[in-house]
Amino acid sequence: MDNMDFSDILASSIHDIKNSLGLILSSLDDLIVNPDNHLADPRQASLLQHEVQRANSNLIQLLTLYKLGHEQLTVRVTDNNLDDFLEEVVANSQSVCKALDLELSHHCDPSLDGYFDAELIRGVLDSTIGNARRYARRRIELNASREDGFLVIRVEDDGSGFPAALTGLLDPPPGEPRDELNSGRTQLGLYFATRIAQLHRNGDKTGRIRLRNGHHLEGGCFELWLP
Amino acid sequence: MADDFSTKSYLVIDDFADMRAAIKGILISLGVTRIDQARNGKEAITQMQNKRYDVVLCDYNLGPGKDGQQVLEEARYSSLIGVDSIFIMITAENTREMVMGAVEYAPDSYLAKPFTKDLLRTRLGKLFERKAHLTQVNQALMAKNYSAALQALDILIATKPKNLAELLKLKAEICLTANRLDEATVILEQVLGVREVPWARLGIGRILLLKKQFDKAQDIFAQLIEQDPNLITAYDWLAKAQTAQNRFEEAEETLRTAVALSPRGIKRQQTLGDMASSNGHHEIAETAYDRAVNLAKHSVLNHPSLFAGLAKSKSANNKHAEALKVVGEIARAFPEQREAAFYAASTSALVKSHQGDKAGALAALSEAEQSLAQLSEFSLSSSHAMEMARTYARLGEQEKAAKLLHQAIANNHDEEEILTEIVQLCREASLEYDAETAIREIQRGLVKTNNEGVRLIKQGEFDAAIRLLSEAAEEMPGNRTINLNAAKAIIMKMDKQGATSGEIQTVRRYVDRVQSLAPNDWRLADVIARLRQLATKGRTDG
Numbered sequence: 019m020d021n022m023d024f025s026d027i028l029a030s031s032i033h034d035i036k037n038s039l040g041l042i043l044s045s046l047d048d049l050i051v052n053p054d055n056h057l058a059d060p061r062q063a064s065l066l067q068h069e070v071q072r073a074n075s076n077l078i079q080l081l082t083l084y085k086l087g088h089e090q091l092t093v094r095v096t097d098n099n100l101d102d103f104l105e106e107v108v109a110n111s112q113s114v115c116k117a118l119d120l121e122l123s124h125h126c127d128p129s130l131d132g133y134f135d136a137e138l139i140r141g142v143l144d145s146t147i148g149n150a151r152r153y154a155r156r157r158i159e160l161n162a163s164r165e166d167g168f169l170v171i172r173v174e175d176d177g178s179g180f181p182a183a184l185t186g187l188l189d190p191p192p193g194e195p196r197d198e199l200n201s202g203r204t205q206l207g208l209y210f211a212t213r214i215a216q217l218h219r220n221g222d223k224t225g226r227i228r229l230r231n232g233h234h235l236e237g238g239c240f241e242l243w244l245p
Numbered sequence: 246m247a248d249d250f251s252t253k254s255y256l257v258i259d260d261f262a263d264m265r266a267a268i269k270g271i272l273i274s275l276g277v278t279r280i281d282q283a284r285n286g287k288e289a290i291t292q293m294q295n296k297r298y299d300v301v302l303c304d305y306n307l308g309p310g311k312d313g314q315q316v317l318e319e320a321r322y323s324s325l326i327g328v329d330s331i332f333i334m335i336t337a338e339n340t341r342e343m344v345m346g347a348v349e350y351a352p353d354s355y356l357a358k359p360f361t362k363d364l365l366r367t368r369l370g371k372l373f374e375r376k377a378h379l380t381q382v383n384q385a386l387m388a389k390n391y392s393a394a395l396q397a398l399d400i401l402i403a404t405k406p407k408n409l410a411e412l413l414k415l416k417a418e419i420c421l422t423a424n425r426l427d428e429a430t431v432i433l434e435q436v437l438g439v440r441e442v443p444w445a446r447l448g449i450g451r452i453l454l455l456k457k458q459f460d461k462a463q464d465i466f467a468q469l470i471e472q473d474p475n476l477i478t479a480y481d482w483l484a485k486a487q488t489a490q491n492r493f494e495e496a497e498e499t500l501r502t503a504v505a506l507s508p509r510g511i512k513r514q515q516t517l518g519d520m521a522s523s524n525g526h527h528e529i530a531e532t533a534y535d536r537a538v539n540l541a542k543h544s545v546l547n548h549p550s551l552f553a554g555l556a557k558s559k560s561a562n563n564k565h566a567e568a569l570k571v572v573g574e575i576a577r578a579f580p581e582q583r584e585a586a587f588y589a590a591s592t593s594a595l596v597k598s599h600q601g602d603k604a605g606a607l608a609a610l611s612e613a614e615q616s617l618a619q620l621s622e623f624s625l626s627s628s629h630a631m632e633m634a635r636t637y638a639r640l641g642e643q644e645k646a647a648k649l650l651h652q653a654i655a656n657n658h659d660e661e662e663i664l665t666e667i668v669q670l671c672r673e674a675s676l677e678y679d680a681e682t683a684i685r686e687i688q689r690g691l692v693k694t695n696n697e698g699v700r701l702i703k704q705g706e707f708d709a710a711i712r713l714l715s716e717a718a719e720e721m722p723g724n725r726t727i728n729l730n731a732a733k734a735i736i737m738k739m740d741k742q743g744a745t746s747g748e749i750q751t752v753r754r755y756v757d758r759v760q761s762l763a764p765n766d767w768r769l770a771d772v773i774a775r776l777r778q779l780a781t782k783g784r785t786d787g
Contacts, residue, residue, distance in 0.1 A: 033306075033337045037264065040359025044267040047362055051274065074359060092475040097410035097442070102371060109363040131410060133440065137357060220440065 032081050039074045043067065050117060064117030068151060071114060075145040079210040082141065086213060093135050093217050100130040100162040100169070107140060108160060111147045115158065118151060124160040132162070132169035134218055134244050139171070142211045146173045146240050149207060153177035159235055167223065171242040172233060179231035180238045184208075211242065220245035249373050250366075253299035254279040258289045258316065259335070260308040268302060271362045275369075286311025286319075286543065293325035300369070301326060302356075304335045311543040314509075318350045319545035328383040331372050335360075349512075375408065382415070389770045391423035410436075417448050424767040426452050443469055443476055454486055457661070462486045477507045484516070488665055497524050504533065511540045511551070518554045523673045527561035534558055538571075549575050549588035550628070560596040568596045587616035587629065591636040598640050610640065626762075627653055627663050627723065631670070638674035647678035651687075654680070656723030658688050691717075695730060707738035718755065728755045729768050736775050744779045752776055 046067045049055055057063055085091040104124035115122040143160070150158045154175035162171045179185075208227070215225035223245035233239040255277055259265045265282050272280055281296070283289035285307050293301070301320070305313035313334050320326045334352040353372055356365070376383075378401065385394035398416050402409065413432055420429035430452055436445040450465035466483035469476055480503030487496035500517040507513070514537035522530035534555035541547035552575045560568040572593045579585035594609035617633055620626070630653045637646035650667055657663040664684055671680045694717050701710035714731035721727055732755040735748050756773060759766055 036337060036358060037261070041263055041267055043359050043361065044271060048270060048274075093473075095443075099407040102407060106364060106367050106371075109367040110361050112363050113361060128407065129405070133442070137355075140357075 028081070028084060032077050036074060036077055039070055039077075043070050043074075046070065047113065050113075060117070064114060067114045068118060068148070071111070071144070072148045075141060075148055076206065078141050079145060079206055082138070083210060083213065086217075091217075093138065095133050095135055095218065098132055098134065098136050099128075100126050100132055100171075101128045103132075103136060103140075104160050104162060104171075107143050107147070110140075110144065111151075115147075115151065119156075120151060120154050121157045122147070122160075123157070126162040130162055130164065130169075132171075132244060133220070134169070135214075138214045138217070139242070139244075142214050142242065143171070143173060145207050146211065150175040150177075150238065150240075153238060155237075157235060161234065167245070168225075169244045171244070173240045174233055174235040175237040176235045177237035179236070180229050185229045185231055211240075215242055215244065218244050250369065251276045251278055253277070254281070254296070255300045255302065256281050256283060256289065256292060256298040258283045258286070258301065258303040258307065258313070260284055260304070260306070264304065271365055274362055275366050285309075286313075286316045289316050290319055290325065293320055298326060298330060300331045300333070302333050302335060303352075304358075306337065314350070315544045317352055321350050322545045328387055329376050329380065331369075331376060333368075333372075378406070378408075386419070389765075390774065391419055391425075391767070391770055394419055395423075395425075395428075414444060417445070421448065421451060421455075422765070422767060423770070424455075426455060443473060443479075447476075447479060447482065450482055450486075454482065454489070457489075459486050459489045463490070475506060477503055477510075480506075481513060481516075484520075485662075488520070489661060491665070491668070493520060493524055493669065497521055497526065497529075501529070504536075508536060509540060511537050511544060511546050514540065515551060515554065518558065522554070522558050522561065523669050525673070527558050531555065531558040531562055547578065549579055549582065549585045550632070552578065553588040553592040553632070556592045557595055560599045565596055565600045569593065572596065583616075583620055584629070587613060587620055588632065590616055591632055595636055595639055606640065610636070610642075627657055627660070630656075630723075631663070631666060634667075635670055635674070638670060638676055643677060646674070646676060650676075650678060650680060651683060652723075654684050654687050655691075655721045658684070658691050658724065659726055691724075691727065694727075698730060698734060702734060702737055705741075707734065707741070710734045711738065715751075722758060723762060725759045725762055725766055725768075728758050729766075729772060731755055732759075732772055732776075736772070736779065739779050740775075744782065749776065749780055 046063060049057075050060065050063050050067070082091060101124075104126060108122055108124045112122055147158060147160075150173055154177050157176045159174045160172065161174070162169065164170070208229075211227045215227050218225035225242070225244045228241040228243065230239045230241065231237065250272075255272055257265050257268045257272070257280060259268065259282075262284075265284075269280050269282065281292055281298070283292055287310055289301075289303065290311075292298075303313045303316055307313060307316070311319070317332055317334065320332065326332060331354070332352045333354045333356050335356050335358055337358050353376075354368060356368065381397040382394050382401070385391070385397055395416065398412060398419070402412050402416065406412070413436055417429050417432045417436075420426070420432065429448060433445045433448045433452075436442055437449070446465060446469055450462045450469070453459075453462035453465065463483060463486040466479050466486055469479040470483065473479075480499050484496040484499040484503070487493075487499060497517065497520045500513065500520060504510075504513055504517055514533045518530045518533035518537060521527070521533060534551060537551045538555050541551055552571055556568040556571040559565075559571060572589050575585050575589040575592075590609050590613035594606045594613055597609055598606035613633065613636065617629060620629055630649055634646045634649040634653065637643075637649065650671070653663065653667060667684075668680050670676070671678055694713060698710045698714045701707075701713065711731065711734045714727065714734050718724070718727045718731040732752045735752050739745070739748055752772075753776065756769065756776065759769060
């Protein structure tokens with residue numbers, strides 16, 4: 019009973035905070051887009067937007083992980099066209115990236131299909147893009163392809179790349195968040211991505227994530243391998 | 246593209262004024278001009294009754310009253326929005342699971358809060374495109390013209406579009422509805438050949454169930470649940486397969502698990518209530534009906550039978566006073582429904598008899614009989630007959646129960662679910678009536694009549710065939726198969742010898758009967774199309 023009560027409080031608080039964030043986000047949008055507004059430093063508004071989006075994806079991650087721990091998370095795997103899906107993901111982060119002077123794009127074979135829970139994977143990608151925004155110099159690119167019987171979705175940037183301590187270490191993926199991996203890239207994000215990837219199974223294959231540097235772009239490359 | 250947004254009308258439903266204003270602001274920035282707003286489900290329904298909307302954006306959480314899912318159900322059930330309208334359900338993290346339990350009515354799209362303007366623009370653009378793509382298919386589906394729908398769909402599929410998987414799923418679903426089981430199997434196997442996809446495997450199970458291979462179907466549903474214990478639909482189908490094999494205790498167990506995972510389905514709660522009460526588990530039944538009644542309070546799917554179930558299970562648990570109170574609520578909850586008086590009377594007969602009030606029970610029983618007689622003038626529903634038979638059986642009126650059940654078998658000789666229900670009722674009420682033998686005999690008799698009709702038609706003896714099948718149809722007015730066959734015999738005669746207005750009217754009467762019994766009977770589309778052809782041909786011929 020204690021657990022249930024706490025879960026209710028948690029869920030409804032997060033629901034409320036997320037509603038507020040939604041309102042802040044759309045007001046900020048109006049503020050920036052409206053040419054009648056003269057902001058001394060428009061970049062400040064954009065940074066606000068960026069942080070609000072990050073706070074929002076953190077909340078989603080927290081709640082999802084909480085549910086996962088309490089076996090309340092339902093995974094709904096559906097067939098998704100990757101071109102359509104990535105177009106939406108890019109659209110969702112586009113205005114913030116533009117404001118931060120970053121070019122956000124996607125490319126993949128228009129007929130590429132994949133099976134995954136679109137909402138959960140969207141959560142992973144939103145937060146990964148949120149992180150990439152902090153490190154990219156000018157560009158963030160999303161792409162997808164089929165490799166070795168897996169669907170691989172990549173988020174790449176042209177920044178200085180992941181620290182050596184992170185690349186490779188995630189292969190095999192960690193089961194728990196690690197203290198020693200303290201860096202600018204949040205652990206919560208990587209832990210969340212790992213858990214969500216692992217929820218995707220097909221036959222004896224399980225999803226995973228991988229970090230590397232210098233794939234299409236010269237900076238960090240986050241890879242989501244989905245069976 | 247911009248035109249797509251500005252020419253359409255929008256309805257925004259949310260209980261928070263700020264949220265409505267925010268969504269409206271986003272829509273305006275996308276070039277939308279025609280936007281209405283609703284604060285709750287009731288307002289939304291009124292607005293949809295008065296005006297056709299192209300796009301409905303509805304929050305799942307709407308405070309007290311209807312929730313978003315119930316708004317969607319009512320909009321679709323009462324055709325308040327067209328097939329070309331787009332319904333988007335706006336969800337929050339804490340509603341994800343609730344929303345996913347919904348099986349029968351799904352929105353065109355889900356949108357998680359908060360969303361940006363860019364995401365809404367992209368999503369709407371894709372949905373408009375998709376709807377435009379499917380216009381022909383949807384129109385054919387509205388007219389229940391399945392062949393035309395499949396034809397239109399095949400043309401789309403041949404172009405190998407981005408949403409191929411979605412189209413294949415739709416095609417399989419239409420084939421299942423139209424009872425084209427072999428075609429459905431081909432599509433599903435094709436999908437499964439590429440990857441093990443739950444919806445396709447579920448389809449295979451449903452086909453096996455329709456082909457009466459119950460144990461094989463059961464294995465498939467059980468396997469699906471093993472792979473994904475959260476696949477709620479699989480439980481519903483597993484329970485059906487178990488029920489079909491008279492494994493009533495197992496079916497109840499399955500439904501209990503499903504209800505624990507996804508408690509918000511009214512129909513599932515009622516099915517569990519029915520199953521538990523006929524298994525003699527009245528506590529479980531009471532809980533299930535209680536939930537069903539509460540869930541249905543604001544739902545278009547609310548029905549007097551839910552209250553009847555709750556009252557009966559309360560009475561079985563010796564809570565007679567509470568039971569009568571629930572009976573009393575029926576008239577208040579359904580002031581305009583003819584069935585309400587019938588369910589109230591039959592239930593109160595049962596409760597009063599449990600209480601030992603013999604006179605009261607008899608009075609209620611005769612009231613129920615009168616209501617049923619009145620109801621039968623408008624519709625021949627097998628669920629009414631079953632309710633009455635159940636009441637007779639429990640009041641010890643063996644002969645009356647047997648007579649009704651015999652009639653019900655004759656009207657539903659090929660409806661597996663109803664036949665199972667009859668067998669179950671006889672067992673549970675220890676009736677002397679041997680339902681299983683009766684079913685076999687009636688089925689044999691009907692098969693003989695049908696075969697004889699077919700033989701006569703083949704020999705060109707149309708009048709003899711029509712006489713035979715019409716007589717059977719008058720004897721069993723609630724039997725869809727016989728009514729349809731009588732209609733078909735007359736149509737075949739008209740095909741050969743020309744149409745007469747008298748015969749067309751007779752066919753129409755049979756079709757109307759079947760339509761009132763089961764508007765979704767897959768056999769109707771073909772008969773209606775052929776009738777329409779004859780009627781227009783007759784007119785042009787003079």
